Amino acid sequence: MKREHVIKPILDHPYPTIQYGKGVYLYDDQGKAYIDGCSGAVTAGIGHGVQEIVDAMMEQASKVSFVYRSQFTSEPAEQLAKKLSDLAPGNDYWTFFVNSGSEATETAMKMAIQYWQERGRPGKNKVISRRMSYHGITMGALSMSGHVLRRRRFIPLLADLPVVAPPYCYRCPLGKTSPSCQMACADDLNTAIKRIGAEHIAAFIAEPIIGAAGGAIVPPAGYYKKIKEICEQHDILFIADEVMTGIARTGAMFGMEHYGVEPDLIALGKGMSAGYTPMAATMAKDHVMEPILQGSKSIMSGHTYSANPQSAAISLAVLAYIEKHQLVEAAEIKGTILLNRLRQMADGIAIIGDVRGQGLLIALEFVADRTEKRMFAANIGVTSRMIEKAFHKGLLVYPAGGAVDGEGDAIIVAPPLVITEEEIDQLVRILAESIREVM
Numbered sequence: 001m002k003r004e005h006v007i008k009p010i011l012d013h014p015y016p017t018i019q020y021g022k023g024v025y026l027y028d029d030q031g032k033a034y035i036d037g038c039s040g041a042v043t044a045g046i047g048h049g050v051q052e053i054v055d056a057m058m059e060q061a062s063k064v065s066f067v068y069r070s071q072f073t074s075e076p077a078e079q080l081a082k083k084l085s086d087l088a089p090g091n092d093y094w095t096f097f098v099n100s101g102s103e104a105t106e107t108a109m110k111m112a113i114q115y116w117q118e119r120g121r122p123g124k125n126k127v128i129s130r131r132m133s134y135h136g137i138t139m140g141a142l143s144m145s146g147h148v149l150r151r152r153r154f155i156p157l158l159a160d161l162p163v164v165a166p167p168y169c170y171r172c173p174l175g176k177t178s179p180s181c182q183m184a185c186a187d188d189l190n191t192a193i194k195r196i197g198a199e200h201i202a203a204f205i206a207e208p209i210i211g212a213a214g215g216a217i218v219p220p221a222g223y224y225k226k227i228k229e230i231c232e233q234h235d236i237l238f239i240a241d242e243v244m245t246g247i248a249r250t251g252a253m254f255g256m257e258h259y260g261v262e263p264d265l266i267a268l269g270k271g272m273s274a275g276y277t278p279m280a281a282t283m284a285k286d287h288v289m290e291p292i293l294q295g296s297k298s299i300m301s302g303h304t305y306s307a308n309p310q311s312a313a314i315s316l317a318v319l320a321y322i323e324k325h326q327l328v329e330a331a332e333i334k335g336t337i338l339l340n341r342l343r344q345m346a347d348g349i350a351i352i353g354d355v356r357g358q359g360l361l362i363a364l365e366f367v368a369d370r371t372e373k374r375m376f377a378a379n380i381g382v383t384s385r386m387i388e389k390a391f392h393k394g395l396l397v398y399p400a401g402g403a404v405d406g407e408g409d410a411i412i413v414a415p416p417l418v419i420t421e422e423e424i425d426q427l428v429r430i431l432a433e434s435i436r437e438v439m
Ligand code: PLP
Pocket: 041, 100, 101, 102, 103, 105, 134, 135, 136, 137, 207, 211, 212, 241, 242, 243, 244, 245, 269, 270
């Protein structure tokens, strides 16, 4: 056995060593360029090597990088929480800083449970999620995730939480067709609440647009309004997991803006620091904080690095960069161009069943038969072979699907929001070649 020291995702796979990045490109130590067609893990929203962020990083580091949250607050943390509230739907959020998307959704879950405890209803302690979902890898977050592959080994340790049907119109889990279904998938939440009893349910969690578990699954218009109404009717908090959709990615600062709904709690990660530092957040509306403020006055969660001024200063600089360069608008404009180009490309490639998305969060779903929407068998590995081909040709795309029963093939295309039209052309050309080579 040869020890390599760093435990990598696949132990016997050779990973190139990256040297530096600039804009939408990454360069390895052999001088090979990769176009970052998925912003890493849908994270590097403003692109690589942005000097303004480096300057903000250095400026804060020269003052103080770390203080512990139970001893001090800091100007960057205070300013960032205020900024996030100003940007969010309804503008009345408090923020609890954490370091990863998993911590953000898990903290949202804990805050929802605590909220009901403080209101004298401790029996409301279950969180409903959707069968096709990914909310993170830590045990609480994984308990709320429908991602079978990521759960399988740990099932005995996971909380047994209820799930409902996702709004997956391309392949409706309820066998219905939109719009005649009248959003039966939203009614599935109502049915689950009645079965379990609202007195046992703290919250419902959903990704505004389903990411890794299915590939940019955009719900029908009106779905979230209906979901929010159902939650309100039954005294259930609504948590929007905006870890992938948040901070400009979908052509709105928050994905939920597309649906005109103000979530009670929001989980953020990835794009809020655009990969320049680990940083994530759980945001809670005034009315969620109120009973806690009147009660125990303390959220029972937190991590050593929560709200460290270094990461907060970096996130503030990322938000300033997004505003200065109008990247929310850019995500919408470039997203429309990319979606159209990918749809044109798909016309000539039989194994592409669906091209969907919002802003610069786009996915292609692969099928063995386009008319019947028949999936490839899991062992064929279309997604992984395609991703590998593209990687060799210098294009990065992100895997999706595999959530429900290990089957389903999709890739996410989500380049940095600064991508140019020429770079979009290059991305689409390499992608088309790569897909054709696995057919
Ligand atoms: N929630 C969503 C919607 C995600 O896409 C992810 C990561 O892909 C997470 C939560 C978990 O975030 P992290 O990997 O930063 O823990």
